[in-house]
Amino acid sequence: LKSETVFAGKDITLRRDTVQLPSGEPFEHDIAERPEEITVIPQISEKELIMVKQFRRGVQEILLELPGGKISAGERAEEAARRELEEETGYQAGEMRELREIFFAPGWSTIKKTFFLARELKAAKNPHPADLDENIEVVKLTFEEALAKAESGEIKDAKSILGLSLVKKFFASS
Amino acid sequence: LKSETVFAGKDITLRRDTVQLPSGEPFEHDIAERPEEITVIPQISEKELIMVKQFRRGVQEILLELPGGKISAGERAEEAARRELEEETGYQAGEMRELREIFFAPGWSTIKKTFFLARELKAAKNPHPADLDENIEVVKLTFEEALAKAESGEIKDAKSILGLSLVKKFFASS
Numbered sequence: 001l002k003s004e005t006v007f008a009g010k011d012i013t014l015r016r017d018t019v020q021l022p023s024g025e026p027f028e029h030d031i032a033e034r035p036e037e038i039t040v041i042p043q044i045s046e047k048e049l050i051m052v053k054q055f056r057r058g059v060q061e062i063l064l065e066l067p068g069g070k071i072s073a074g075e076r077a078e079e080a081a082r083r084e085l086e087e088e089t090g091y092q093a094g095e096m097r098e099l100r101e102i103f104f105a106p107g108w109s110t111i112k113k114t115f116f117l118a119r120e121l122k123a124a125k126n127p128h129p130a131d132l133d134e135n136i137e138v139v140k141l142t143f144e145e146a147l148a149k150a151e152s153g154e155i156k157d158a159k160s161i162l163g164l165s166l167v168k169k170f171f172a173s174s
Numbered sequence: 175l176k177s178e179t180v181f182a183g184k185d186i187t188l189r190r191d192t193v194q195l196p197s198g199e200p201f202e203h204d205i206a207e208r209p210e211e212i213t214v215i216p217q218i219s220e221k222e223l224i225m226v227k228q229f230r231r232g233v234q235e236i237l238l239e240l241p242g243g244k245i246s247a248g249e250r251a252e253e254a255a256r257r258e259l260e261e262e263t264g265y266q267a268g269e270m271r272e273l274r275e276i277f278f279a280p281g282w283s284t285i286k287k288t289f290f291l292a293r294e295l296k297a298a299k300n301p302h303p304a305d306l307d308e309n310i311e312v313v314k315l316t317f318e319e320a321l322a323k324a325e326s327g328e329i330k331d332a333k334s335i336l337g338l339s340l341v342k343k344f345f346a347s348s
Contacts, residue, residue, distance in 0.1 A: 006181065006183065007180065007181040007183075007188060009180065009181075009188060009190070009204040010202065010204055011204060011282065012188060012204050012206055012282065014181060014183060014186060014188065016183070017231060019231075022309070028184065029231050030183040030184055030185060030186045031231060031232055032186055032206050032232075034282070056277075056280035056281055057191060057193075057203050057205060057281065057282075058205055058206075058277075058279060058280045058281055058282050058283045058284055058285075059277050059280040059284060059286070061280070063277070063280055065280075100327060101330075102330060102331065102332050102335065103230075103232075103233050103237070103330050103331040103332065104278055104279060104331070104332045105232060105278060105279070105285065106230035106232045106233040106235070106237055106239075106330075106331050107230055107231065107232055108185065108186065108208070108231075108232050109232045110232055110233060111232075111279065112233070113332075135196070153274060156275075156276065156277050156280075157276065157277040157278070157280050158276050158277065158278045158287075158332045158333070158336055159332070161276065161336060161339075162332055162335060162336060165335075165339055
């Protein structure tokens with residue numbers, strides 16, 4: 001019936017859609033619009049990957065996660081993946097392979113993440129600086145260690161657990 | 175430095191936190207607060223589960239997903255899982271086993287989902303009616319069919335792909 005913006009924040013816009021129910025009654029839904037995001041699985045050797053550890057404000061905890069972030073206006077998904085990888089880990093990727101897109105909250109948000117496998121990593125000479133508000137520790141671990149942390153609950157977020165599950169076939173098992 | 179509510183909607187509250195950067199500058203983050211949610215994997219036989227198909231407003235698509243929804247005020251997670259299972263599928267569970275909690279957008283939202291495996295299912299005699307705005311088709315499929323759909327991209331949302339990955343050991347393979 002109608003769709004209006006009820007709040008426009010820096011990274012979140014709230015849209016209110018009014019729809020007609022089968023009964024004829026109007027019904028309101030709030031939808032959180034967010035820029036699209038990317039998640040990167042940085043493979044640094046046959047058996048190892050890079051993850052990042054940082055304080056996350058949504059949940060008020062330090063989390064061990066795959067790197068990633070928002071796609072900026074005018075940027076392609078792969079460009080965002082290369083930029084975030086360099087900003088968060090200091091590495092550049094020779095190969096950046098798109099794996100797939102996944103919805104994260106389809107009932108109430110547009111949010112979608114595109115997953116990339118980054119390979120042929122080398123340390124950037126003058127890495128892009130991280131965002132001002134980010135304070136990130138880079139962690140190197142084997143793929144098997146990462147899977148064990150996802151299983152045990154030490155890795156707690158959906159994109160990291162999902163990202164690991166998408167790349168099993170690319171890592172050599174020990 | 176400060177934390178204020180900038181928008182209070184029906185199911186989404188936007189909180190703006192102002193923090194001090196290491197440089198001394200203030201920095202603002204918008205955080206979307208949402209009620210906690212549950213996701214249910216309803217196992218209906220040794221090899222089969224139930225999923226639901228419905229139009230999802232966040233992404234404007236019909237999706238095949240695991241059932242689930244918000245925990246209501248005053249409700250425990252398991253109660254919400256039993257209620258949503260009955261509302262969305264018409265089944266009641268003899269056993270409702272909590273598996274684990276997973277964060278879904280730790281950078282910008284409090285959102286967390288608790289996953290449950292539902293077993294000993296039987297059709298409810300007078301099922302709770304679904305929410306007014308829901309129009310849900312119940313789908314029975316084998317666990318292997320569901321995994322193949324997650325792999326192929328026919329199942330597109332994070333909670334469903336993750337939920338399936340949590341319960342592999344409970345299903346007999348064919």
